Amino acid sequence: xxxxxxxxxxxxxxxxxxxxxxxxxxxxxxxxxxxxxxxxxxxxxxxxxxxxxxxxxxxxxxxxxxxxxxxxxxxxxxxxxxxxxxxxxxxxxx
Amino acid sequence: xxxxxxxxxxxxxxxxxxxxxxxxxxxxxxxxxxxxxxxxxxxxxxxxxxxxxxxxxxxxxxxxxxxxxxxxxxxxxxxxxxxxxxxxxxxxxxxxxxxxxxxxxxxxxxxxxxxxxxxxxxxxxxxxxxxxxxxxxxxxxxxxxxxxxxxxxxxxxxxxxxxxxxxxxxxxxxxxxxxxxxxxxxxxxxxxxxxxxxxxxxxxxxxxxxxxxxxxxxxxxxxxxxxxxxxxxxxxxxxxxxxxxxxxxxxxxxxxxxxxxxxxxxxxxxxxxxxxxxxxxxxxxxxxxxxxxxxxxxxxxxxxxxxxxxxxxxxxxxxxxxxxxxxxxxxxxxxxxxxxxxxxxxxxxxxxxxxxxxxxxxxxxxxxxxxxxxxxxxxxxxxxxxxxxxxxxxxxxxxxxxxxxxxxxxxxxxxxxxxxxxxxxxxxxxxxxxxxxxxxxxxxxxxxxxxxxxxxxxxxxxxxxxxxxxxxxxxxxxxxxxxxxxxx
Numbered sequence: 341x342x343x344x345x346x347x348x349x350x351x352x353x354x355x356x357x358x359x360x361x362x363x364x365x366x367x368x369x370x371x372x373x374x375x376x377x378x379x380x381x382x383x384x385x386x387x388x389x390x391x392x393x394x395x396x397x398x399x400x401x402x403x404x405x406x407x408x409x410x411x412x413x414x415x416x417x418x419x420x421x422x423x424x425x426x427x428x429x430x431x432x433x434x
Numbered sequence: 435x436x437x438x439x440x441x442x443x444x445x446x447x448x449x450x451x452x453x454x455x456x457x458x459x460x461x462x463x464x465x466x467x468x469x470x471x472x473x474x475x476x477x478x479x480x481x482x483x484x485x486x487x488x489x490x491x492x493x494x495x496x497x498x499x500x501x502x503x504x505x506x507x508x509x510x511x512x513x514x515x516x517x518x519x520x521x522x523x524x525x526x527x528x529x530x531x532x533x534x535x536x537x538x539x540x541x542x543x544x545x546x547x548x549x550x551x552x553x554x555x556x557x558x559x560x561x562x563x564x565x566x567x568x569x570x571x572x573x574x575x576x577x578x579x580x581x582x583x584x585x586x587x588x589x590x591x592x593x594x595x596x597x598x599x600x601x602x603x604x605x606x607x608x609x610x611x612x613x614x615x616x617x618x619x620x621x622x623x624x625x626x627x628x629x630x631x632x633x634x635x636x637x638x639x640x641x642x643x644x645x646x647x648x649x650x651x652x653x654x655x656x657x658x659x660x661x662x663x664x665x666x667x668x669x670x671x672x673x674x675x676x677x678x679x680x681x682x683x684x685x686x687x688x689x690x691x692x693x694x695x696x697x698x699x700x701x702x703x704x705x706x707x708x709x710x711x712x713x714x715x716x717x718x719x720x721x722x723x724x725x726x727x728x729x730x731x732x733x734x735x736x737x738x739x740x741x742x743x744x745x746x747x748x749x750x751x752x753x754x755x756x757x758x759x760x761x762x763x764x765x766x767x768x769x770x771x772x773x774x775x776x777x778x779x780x781x782x783x784x785x786x787x788x789x790x791x792x793x794x795x796x797x798x799x800x801x802x803x804x805x806x807x808x809x810x811x812x813x814x815x816x817x818x819x820x821x822x823x824x825x826x827x828x829x830x831x832x833x834x835x836x837x838x839x840x841x842x843x844x845x846x847x848x849x850x851x852x853x854x855x856x857x858x859x860x861x862x863x864x865x866x867x868x869x870x871x872x873x874x875x876x877x878x879x880x881x882x883x884x885x886x887x888x889x890x891x892x893x894x895x896x897x898x899x900x901x902x903x904x905x906x907x908x909x910x911x912x913x914x915x916x917x918x919x920x921x922x
Contacts, residue, residue: 352794354801374856382808386814389818403669419763420761421760
């Protein structure tokens with residue numbers, strides 16, 4: 341299984357990851373090697389095997405719905421790269 | 435023996451008997467840090483003022499006659515992927531440079547309450563992606579046994595600081611071996627608890643179905659004492675188990691006669707360095723001399739653990755790291771024309787090479803057309819691996835293998851070939867996939883470097899696992915102290 345330059349560019353776009361031209365070339369090569377290695381499981385016949393998404397089977401973990409102290413607005417904004425009037429600032433979206 | 439080389443339980447006794455104050459002990463550890471940190475680079479951030487303040491508070495509490503636990507006044511290192519209020523938490527990534535959490539991880543608050551003295555935040559591979567601590571944006575840590583070699587990873591700083599005497603004990607996190615492998619390479623004890631034993635609240639997530647926090651310590655008893663402090667239910671983490679926690683230090687009697695121990699065939703039959711194999715075989719003899727029955731057992735699906743692990747861990751990581759959008763926290767790129775460029779530039783500039791590779795692999799494995807073949811298949815093989823362990827534990831009390839197929843390798847030896855680096859996790863990833871507790875402890879030296887023995891137990895059987903590890907430790911002559919200690 342070989343990962344092409346176009347594959348790398350496509351996946352990087354999905355991952356919102358800016359890559360340099362050098363990185364695109366290197367990753368195509370390195371990811372081909374890794375995907376070639378993991379490919380050994382793609383060939384297994386596992387139709388009757390259920391998947392394990394999690395090692396511990398806990399479902400519906402409930403707790404009482406009680407209001408407790410939480411972070412203040414100032415604390416929530418404390419690490420924001422840009423903020424204004426108590427809000428996170430982002431570039432214009434629409 | 436110097437104070438900085440002693441175990442937490444010995445020092446705890448001295449503190450309890452008022453033969454030593456925590457302020458004296460902390461000052462001696464800080465002096466040791468000043469002496470060797472330049473060679474070892476265990477820490478990203480040092481917090482000497484906080485440490486002295488915590489130490490004096492414990493001394494005052496003791497003077498006031500308050501009842502204190504065994505970790506009160508003990509200097510410790512905390513891996514820099516656990517949130518510490520007001521202290522920079524970077525995950526060794528440029529994207530989190532300067533990030534100061536506004537809340538504590540549950541483990542951190544439990545250690546504060548236990549009277550822990552925080553020497554600093556220890557180095558790691560960026561976001562815990564790696565097996566050498568070379569993938570840190572703040573520079574690599576070095577192995578205290580030979581500073582031209584890696585300490586292992588990703589909790590390399592936590593292992594190195596304990597081995598070098600820069601902390602008495604430390605906490606790390608283990609997703610595929612990130613506590614046990616550096617513990618093995620640095621000659622200390624490292625425990626990965628059962629998945630869900632320890633709260634992950636405030637641990638910056640790598641792979642949420644695999645991550646567990648655990649201790650790195652000088653001996654098994656110290657590790658048990660730390661486990662007692664950090665294990666147990668937490669309503670802030672819904673994957674944390676509700677089960678009560680036994681006193682894990684209570685049953686370290688050394689008596690394992692009649693126990694049945696399985697030697698995992700798939701982790702011992704090929705690819706081991708000769709020196710690792712020799713130390714491991716000697717360890718088997720020690721168990722047999724102690725009256726345990728050791729037999730080779732095959733877990734056939736375990737041979738698929740590495741590809742399954744790298745698919746699942748990278749897939750979960752690619753999803754978890756989507757939170758780094760440079761909006762709520764993290765360093766934002768200076769140049770961008772629109773929101774999409776703000777994301778791609780901030781992540782492109784803020785993430786290092788290995789982080790990008792993992793995000794790329796995970797995104798690829800989850801993308802349309804590949805999900806069923808890769809991620810979906812990996813989840814099914816994970817089931818087979820769990821079943822193999824379930825079957826083995828109907829016959830055996832515990833399973834053993836070396837922790838790492840090799841001793842610490844040279845810096846730079848594997849950085850150009852990611853796949854070779856991934857292969858160094860071959861013995862440790864199965865326990866994470868199956869959610870099982872596992873411990874690594876020193877069992878010999880090869881080329882003058884420590885070799886680690888791994889003991890894997892059934893879920894929630896940490897007490898039995900530590901009892902077996904302690905029984906070995908009592909009968910083993912030990913490996914001495916690292917070379918970084920000899921030059922001073």
